[in-house]
Amino acid sequence: MIVFQTISLLKEKLLALRFAGKKIGFVPTMGALHEGHLSLIAASKKQNDFTVCSIFINKAQFNNEEDFIKYPVTKEQDILQLAMAGTEIIFMPSPEEMQRYTSYEPLQYDLQNIENVLEGKYRPGHFQGVCQVVEKLLHIIMPDTLYLGQKDFQQCLVLDMLVRQMNIPVQIQVCPIARTPDGLAMSSRNMRLSEDGRKKATTIFKVLTEIKTNLTDTNWAACQQKARQQLLDNGFEKVDYIEMCDPHTLEILTYAPAGKEVVLLVAAFIENIRLIDNMKTSASILTN
Numbered sequence: 666m667i668v669f670q671t672i673s674l675l676k677e678k679l680l681a682l683r684f685a686g687k688k689i690g691f692v693p694t695m696g697a698l699h700e701g702h703l704s705l706i707a708a709s710k711k712q713n714d715f716t717v718c719s720i721f722i723n724k725a726q727f728n729n730e731e732d733f734i735k736y737p738v739t740k741e742q743d744i745l746q747l748a749m750a751g752t753e754i755i756f757m758p759s760p761e762e763m764q765r766y767t768s769y770e771p772l773q774y775d776l777q778n779i780e781n782v783l784e785g786k787y788r789p790g791h792f793q794g795v796c797q798v799v800e801k802l803l804h805i806i807m808p809d810t811l812y813l814g815q816k817d818f819q820q821c822l823v824l825d826m827l828v829r830q831m832n833i834p835v836q837i838q839v840c841p842i843a844r845t846p847d848g849l850a851m852s853s854r855n856m857r858l859s860e861d862g863r864k865k866a867t868t869i870f871k872v873l874t875e876i877k878t879n880l881t882d883t884n885w886a887a888c889q890q891k892a893r894q895q896l897l898d899n900g901f902e903k904v905d906y907i908e909m910c911d912p913h914t915l916e917i918l919t920y921a922p923a924g925k926e927v928v929l930l931v932a933a934f935i936e937n938i939r940l941i942d943n944m945k946t947s948a949s950i951l952t953n
């Protein structure tokens with residue numbers, strides 16, 4: 666395993682690999698790694714000759730200063746976990762190194778309506794920040810496949826839009842959400858929860874599962890309200906959203922015909938930490 670901190674040395678290495686006809690998989694992360702990240706590494710290792718994992722806490726995607734300051738940093742542990750998972754290349758640039766890479770002003774990406782709903786609505790500027798950094802990383806690494814987690818459902822759609830708009834020749838593979846045995850979606854932010862908070866946080870999975878099981882002849886507004894109340898009754902301080910959306914456009918639905926594929930998405934705060942989760946399902950007769 667090689668750890669690169671500079672773009673020029675990384676590019677040199679990757680150029681040699683590509684010249685030798687090697688397939689390259691790429692897993693971008695912000696560190697504080699857990700089994701969710703490692704599942705993306707495993708998927709990449711299965712399908713490529715070399716896997717690159719980047720660790721970069723992208724300030725541009727934090728709309729909340731406190732969230733940025735408190736974001737967990739576990740560098741040594743991350744490197745160890747990546748080594749044990751067989752990752753060939755780690756890229757850990759400093760903010761200055763990433764800043765130096767281009768001289769142009771950050772682009773304003775056209776993310777259409779996807780930017781105005783759900784995470785986009787509650788975290789203004791978040792997806793522009795994500796695109797700025799991921800576009801740079803893709804230009805530097807030029808992987809064959811980019812591995813993303815369904816955990817960040819909206820981000821997957823945004824990055825799909827980015828690569829199509831910018832004509833970046835990369836495949837995107839979305840990997841399933843890794844959960845703890847009691848259902849909590851793994852997240853770096855979970856490290857900041859108390860033991861009690863972590864247990865209560867599983868309510869998100871419970872409400873998603875309950876909605877999924879009961880999506881038949883259900884009044885969506887009532888379902889939504891019940892789920893919100895259940896979260897508030899189980900230690901969540903605030904619910905940003907519980908929505909049912911079209912999985913391709915993220916159009917917010919209040920009704921879905923029988924058999925329609927939908928995605929249920931939740932964002933809520935517990936112990937002042939914002940957690941997100943989602944679940945795909947197929948709706949049955951729903952009314953609003």
Ligand code: AMP
Pocket residue numbers: 693694695696700701702704705812813814815816817840841842843844850851852853
């Ligand atoms: P992050 O470090 O949070 O920016 O995440 C890096 C990548 O790991 C993103 O593509 C995430 O969607 C993915 N990821 C984060 N948590 C999980 C999880 N529980 N299961 C699968 N993938 C995940």
